[in-house]
Amino acid sequence: MPEKTPKSKTATDTSDEVASVARIQTVPAVLRAVADITKMRFVVVAKVTESQWIACAVLDEMDFGLAPGGELEVATTLCSEVRDHRQPIVIEHASISPEYRDHPTPKKYGIESHISVPIILKNGDFFGTLCAIDSRPAELSSGAVLESMKLFSDLLAIELDNEATYDALVESENRRRQSDNRVRAVTDAMPGLISYVDKEYRYKFVNHAYTDWFGLKPEDIVRKTMPEVLGAEVFESLKPHIDLALSGKKEIYESEIAYRLGGTRSIRASYTPDILDGEVRGIFVLVVDISEQKLTADALARSDDRYRAFIRHSTEGIWRFELEQPIPVHLPTEEQVLLSYRHGYLAECNDAMAKQYGFSSAADIVGSRLSDLLVADDPENVAFVRAFIDSNYQLSEAESHEKDAAGNDRYFLNNFVGIVENGFLLRAWGTQRDITTSKVAGDAAARLAAIVVSSEDAIISEDLTGNITSWNVGATKMFGYKADEVIRKPITVLTPPDRVDETAEILRKIRREENVEHFETVRRRKDGTDIVVSLTVSPIRNPNGNVIGASKIVRDITERKRIDETNHQNQAMLTLAMQSSRMGVWELDLRTKTVSWSEELEDIFGLERGGFDGTEEHFYELMHVDDREAAWDEVRAAIAENRDYTIEFRFIHGEGSVRWMEGRGKAVYSQEGEPVRIYGVGIDITDRKKAEKDLLHSEQRFSRFMQHLPGLAWIKDTDGRYVYANESAERSFGVSGQKL
Numbered sequence: 001m002p003e004k005t006p007k008s009k010t011a012t013d014t015s016d017e018v019a020s021v022a023r024i025q026t027v028p029a030v031l032r033a034v035a036d037i038t039k040m041r042f043v044v045v046a047k048v049t050e051s052q053w054i055a056c057a058v059l060d061e062m063d064f065g066l067a068p069g070g071e072l073e074v075a076t077t078l079c080s081e082v083r084d085h086r087q088p089i090v091i092e093h094a095s096i097s098p099e100y101r102d103h104p105t106p107k108k109y110g111i112e113s114h115i116s117v118p119i120i121l122k123n124g125d126f127f128g129t130l131c132a133i134d135s136r137p138a139e140l141s142s143g144a145v146l147e148s149m150k151l152f153s154d155l156l157a158i159e160l161d162n163e164a165t166y167d168a169l170v171e172s173e174n175r176r177r178q179s180d181n182r183v184r185a186v187t188d189a190m191p192g193l194i195s196y197v198d199k200e201y202r203y204k205f206v207n208h209a210y211t212d213w214f215g216l217k218p219e220d221i222v223r224k225t226m227p228e229v230l231g232a233e234v235f236e237s238l239k240p241h242i243d244l245a246l247s248g249k250k251e252i253y254e255s256e257i258a259y260r261l262g263g264t265r266s267i268r269a270s271y272t273p274d275i276l277d278g279e280v281r282g283i284f285v286l287v288v289d290i291s292e293q294k295l296t297a298d299a300l301a302r303s304d305d306r307y308r309a310f311i312r313h314s315t316e317g318i319w320r321f322e323l324e325q326p327i328p329v330h331l332p333t334e335e336q337v338l339l340s341y342r343h344g345y346l347a348e349c350n351d352a353m354a355k356q357y358g359f360s361s362a363a364d365i366v367g368s369r370l371s372d373l374l375v376a377d378d379p380e381n382v383a384f385v386r387a388f389i390d391s392n393y394q395l396s397e398a399e400s401h402e403k404d405a406a407g408n409d410r411y412f413l414n415n416f417v418g419i420v421e422n423g424f425l426l427r428a429w430g431t432q433r434d435i436t437t438s439k440v441a442g443d444a445a446a447r448l449a450a451i452v453v454s455s456e457d458a459i460i461s462e463d464l465t466g467n468i469t470s471w472n473v474g475a476t477k478m479f480g481y482k483a484d485e486v487i488r489k490p491i492t493v494l495t496p497p498d499r500v501d502e503t504a505e506i507l508r509k510i511r512r513e514e515n516v517e518h519f520e521t522v523r524r525r526k527d528g529t530d531i532v533v534s535l536t537v538s539p540i541r542n543p544n545g546n547v548i549g550a551s552k553i554v555r556d557i558t559e560r561k562r563i564d565e566t567n568h569q570n571q572a573m574l575t576l577a578m579q580s581s582r583m584g585v586w587e588l589d590l591r592t593k594t595v596s597w598s599e600e601l602e603d604i605f606g607l608e609r610g611g612f613d614g615t616e617e618h619f620y621e622l623m624h625v626d627d628r629e630a631a632w633d634e635v636r637a638a639i640a641e642n643r644d645y646t647i648e649f650r651f652i653h654g655e656g657s658v659r660w661m662e663g664r665g666k667a668v669y670s671q672e673g674e675p676v677r678i679y680g681v682g683i684d685i686t687d688r689k690k691a692e693k694d695l696l697h698s699e700q701r702f703s704r705f706m707q708h709l710p711g712l713a714w715i716k717d718t719d720g721r722y723v724y725a726n727e728s729a730e731r732s733f734g735v736s737g738q739k740l
Contacts, residue, residue, distance in 0.1 A: 017047040018068050021056035024159040028250075028272045029194070029284040030130075030152050031059035036192055036270075036288050037148055040113060040134040042066075045156060048079045048128040056128070062135060064109075078105050079116055079129045086126065088117040088146060093137040096326065096422045113138035115145070117153045122161045130156060193287035196274070199246060201226045201235075204282065215260050234258075238269075245271035245283040254290070266294040317353025317412070317432040321346055321370065326424035329393075336425070337385045344370035347427070356412070356434045358405035373402050393418030393425060399435070411439040458554035461540060466491050466507055469549060478556055480526030494523045496530060510539050510550040520557065532558045588616060588678040590667075595619050604661070604684045606654025624650035624658060631663070639667045639675050648685065659686040 021027055031043045041062035047054040053074040055066050066072070074080050078089050091097060091114040094106035106112070115138075116131035130153045140146070193213055196205040206221050214221070214229065226242070227235040234257070245251045251271040259265045272284040311318045324343040327336055346368045354365045357373070374381045380401055388395050394417045402410050416430020458475035462468050468491055471483040479494060486493060495503045499522060506516055516537035522530050534557050540549040584601030588594075593616045602612055605622055612618060620628060627649035638645035647663045665680025712732050715724040730736055 017054050018056050020160060021045050021156075022068070024156065025274055025276065026155065026159065026284075027057045028059075029286065030156065031057060032270050032272060032284075032286055033192065033194070034130065034132050034149065034152060035059055035061070036268075036286065037145055038113075038115060038132050038134075038138055038140060040115070040132040040138050042134060043130075043132045045119070045130055046079055046128045048074065048077075048083045048126070050074070050083075053077050053079060054128075064133070076105060076108055078114060079131060082116050082118050082129050083126055086118045086120065088115070088149065090115050090140050090146060092140050096424055096426075098422070109133070110135055112136055113140065115140050115149060117146070117149045119153045119157050119160070121157050127157065127160060129153075191288070193285070193289075195221075195285040196282055197226060197242070197285060198282040199280065201242065203229065210287075213260070241269065241271060242283065245273050246280055248273050248275060248280050265289055266291045311350040314350060314431075315352055317349065317356050317434070319346060319349040319353050319430055319432070321428045321430075323425065323427060326426050329420055329423055329425055333386055333389050336389050337382060340385055340389075341369075341371050341376050346370075346373070353432065356404075356410065356432070357402075358408075374400060375403055388416070388418070388428075393420060393428070400432075409436070410434065411436045458552075458556075460491075460552045460554065461549055462491050462507075462552070463549045464507065464511060464547070466503070468493075475554070478525075478531070478554065479523070496522055496524050506535075506537055507550065510537060510547065513539050513547055515539070523554070531556050532561045583681055583683045585679070585681050586619075588619075588680075590675050590677055593617075601682055604659075604682065605651060608654075611654075622651050624652065626650070635663075635665075635678070638665075639678070642667070642669070659684065660689040661685060 027045065031045070034043045035041065041060075042064045043059040044055050044066070045057040047056055051074060053072045055068055055070045055072075058066060058068055058070075060066065078091075082089055091100050091106070091112075094100045094103070094112050094114070100106055106114070111133045113134045113136065114132070116129045118129055119127040121127050130149060132149075191209060193210040194205075194207040195203055195210050198204055202223060202225050203221050204223075206218060211218055211221060216229075221229050226238070230238070241251045241253055250273065252268065254266065254268045256264045256266055266289070268288045268290050270286040270288075272286075273280045274282045274284060321344050323340070324345065325339070327339045327343070329336075331339070346366055349362050349366060351361050354360065354362045357365055359365045374384070376382065378401055384398060384400050387398065396415050398414045398416075400412050400414055402412060404410050411434075412432040413435050414430055414432045416428050416432075418428045419426045455472060455474045456477070458478045459470075459472045460468060460475055461470040467488050468486050469488075471481075471486055476482055481493075492500055492503055502521060506519075509516055516535060519535040519537070521533060521535060523533050524530050534555045536553045538551050539547040540551050542548050584598045584604055586598065586601055587596045594614050595612075595616055595618075596614065597612050599609065602609060605612070620632070623631060631647045631649040634645055634647050644664065644666045649661060649663065650658050651661055653659045662683045662685045663680055664683075665678055667675045667678045670676050712729040713726040715722070717723050725733070
């Protein structure tokens with residue numbers, strides 16, 4: 001229930017009002033009678049003044065949480081309006097009532113139905129109200145209900161006026177005679193069987209419905225015992241319930257009993273003990289015929305079972321969306337769309353629907369918001385809800401785009417209807433079928449068709465006899481034939497005479513359900529020229545999986561083959577040049593620190609094929625230990641300065657000898673200016689280094705020879721310039737060899 005603000009007053013504040021009503025012995029029966037007539041679960045006799053609302057007597061079967069002596073803020077109750085106008089208030093369904101749907105009282109206390117009548121004392125003073133409420137709607141439109149309530153309030157007013165002399169209806173014959181007509185009128189107007197039985201099981205009072213049930217007159221029942229009226233067998237079956245009430249405990253039960261006109265009837269019996277000064281004097285009996293109610297409930301249960309079985313076994317998703325607040329149908333469409341997303345939630349569905357979203361059972365998805373499933377930021381979904389509203393809250397075969405538990409796109413075909421009552425949309429029922437697979441397949445087929453139409457490759461299909469059945473624009477561009485020139489013609493129209501057998505073999509493979517992938521061959525154009533093509537051939541199957549033809553993708557690779565041949569020749573010449581010049585190329589990825597070498601470098605370093613592991617560390621280790629740092633410092637400086645580099649370093653040959661290499665290269669940079677890789681060449685300069693060393697030794701021997709000559713010695717070039725002079729010549733000329 002919604003939050004209430006009841007508060008108990010002190011005994012001195014409320015004892016008079018509560019005690020006055022408590023001394024009226026008919027109050028429990030009145031409260032029970034009101035509950036049974038109205039089918040409402042909270043009934044109260046309330047003292048209502050300008051500043052107070054006090055519960056004097058309470059029947060609470062809905063856990064409203066208010067006991068005798070409890071108080072509500074009078075301004076928050078409808079009883080204050082009854083006090084002001086002294087007129088009854090009847091509400092059957094507050095949330096859809098134009099007059100009360102926005103009233104604060106139903107919202108505050110969470111009630112849907114309400115009926116209250118004023119209790120006016122004999123002197124004209126307003127005492128309070130006899131009031132019934134429930135959180136469920138109730139049928140109160142019958143005039144008999146309101147009239148019964150008025151009679152009960154009149155009875156309470158009389159009892160309150162005479163509380164000093166009226167202690168109990170059934171104990172004092174004098175008081176019974178004064179109020180008998182009114183009590184009789186009230187009880188006879190009620191559909192239930194009402195009686196009063198004393199401790200000796202003797203009837204002291206019965207109403208008209210009671211005598212009519214048994215087909216007897218009042219004098220045939222009153223002052224007789226229950227065994228005499230009901231029979232010993234029936235009495236013994238009821239005695240445990242009666243004795244429980246006579247022990248001071250209220251007893252309510254349901255049973256099947258024989259009816260005098262034949263068959264059995266279902267009844268609900270209520271035995272309320274009549275207690276005075278702590279002593280049970282008898283019981284008030286109220287028996288209500290609930291046969292029709294039972295039949296209806298059983299029919300509803302059977303219908304509900306069939307409905308649940310249908311939903312449980314249906315392969316389609318079945319759902320019910322509720323609205324936390326009903327939506328007025330007179331609002332603009334866009335506002336209704338907004339309110340649907342704000343207040344809509346999944347209240348019920350079957351497991352089939354849950355599985356469509358990737359859940360294992362309905363329990364995993366019930367309670368989801370509308371926006372969780374029908375994504376609100378998708379314009380097509382907003383249009384979907386808008387179409388539902390604009391079509392008078394009914395859509396058939398409507399497609400929706402939603403998300404499953406994993407966030408994947410799902411597509412559903414929906415049939416659903418909204419429930420509108422009194423100008424308000426309350427809920428929607430519907431079914432949905434998952435069409436994601438067919439939707440995706442349809443989209444894929446559309447994309448495939450677009451690819452076939454726009455492809456530069458020739459895409460051709462043929463039947464198992466080798467006749468062409470389809471021909472795209474790419475095929476026309478490649479072979480020069482228009483579609484109407486080749487459709488239903490043999491595929492061999494594209495085959496040079498010397499390759500006809502090849503075409504037949506391809507068809508035999510297709511019949512064996514084999515694919516032909518990237519098969520390079522030659523085909524002939526309409527103008528008679530041959531082209532080199534790459535064929536990919538796949539079987540075409542019907543819905544039963546049987547092969548009915550072949551699909552071919554033909555790519556013209558004539559130019560590529562020419563370029564490949566040229567590249568092959570160029571690569572061969574480059575390889576020859578590199579091998580003859582003892583040169584190899586390499587590439588270093590600065591991000592991954594991996595190195596790619598040409599085969600020539602492996603030969604230069606004396607490694608077996610694959611002997612280099614492709615890492616910067618291995619490259620570094622192959623360099624002579626004394627040259628490593630200087631070489632790499634120069635490379636790093638060149639990278640930082642964005643320039644070429646040239647280095648010379650020694651390396652350890654695979655045979656163990658020390659050889660020389662000249663390295664040249666340059667870094668490549670990203671758009672952000674970061675170096676990403678280095679390309680370089682390595683040249684074996686061992687022979688050059690040896691020649692330079694030999695030349696140096698020769699020059700040193702010549703210099704020593706010239707210096708030891710006894711006379712002057714010098715050398716001039718063909719232009720007469722001195723290129724060498726020994727010490728004797730330098731002394732004789734008086735200048736150094738450098739100046740000469």
